[in-house]
């Protein structure tokens with residue numbers, strides 16, 4: 001059973017919890033696509049941005065595809081997503097619905113109730129309430145959930161607490177990888193262990209970058225290919241001595257942007273607002 005698939009299609013309305021990005025026009029957007037949600041009934045279509053794309057026409061959502069409107073089945077599952085500290089919405093899901101251990105994906109969905117953190121600017125609240133007149137706005141997330149209780153399904157599992165081990169291993173691995181790209185070339189060549197490690201890692205990253213470039217089908221793949229290319233440039237930098245710093249610029253810039261964004265979000269009274277796109281295609285992908 002997957003997080004959002006595995007059960008037979010369900011019948012009837014299911015209430016789930018999810019989060020949104022909000023743009024400066026007051027439009028609710030999914031985290032991973034620009035497919036705006038509208039007031040009232042939304043109907044999902046299939047064109048997943050990442051992952052396995054079920055080719056050919058099929059019902060939405062399909063068990064072997066990633067399409068459909070997503071909603072978490074419980075508060076515990078939902079709050080693992082950082083964006084829920086800013087926006088939470090209770091949504092009704094119906095039509096074809098598949099459920100997994102974390103939540104559901106559905107063909108149709110509607111925003112019933114919406115909570116925004118107190119940090120949300122009042123002009124944004126006003127725009128959201130104008131755009132979504134049938135959604136009830138709440139100042140208190142607890143009150144919202146008390147009046148719109150989430151549907152409990154047997155397939156939902158309590159999220160396990162995050163384990164520290166894999167996170168530490170990932171941090172050590174990334175630090176070692178970045179360290180290899182900082183060593184002088186003579187030092188890499190001077191040690192059999194370092195040289196072997198550098199060749200293996202660089203070869204693996206080059207292969208991964210090539211595979212991502214060739215296999216790029218969506219925004220997620222493209223972003224991953226971009227990051228991998230930056231890592232590859234970083235690893236190749238020692239070959240070019242002092243001029244190798246040019247190759248380190250893309251990754252350094254990426255790290256600076258990521259750290260800056262993280263620090264920005266720590267500011268008190270911070271609320272993220274997305275700049276509105278001029279034209280936004282309606283689609284219900286990973287929506």
Ligand SMILES: [Zn+2]
Pocket residue numbers: 046047048054058060061062065066067
């Ligand atoms: Zn699909």
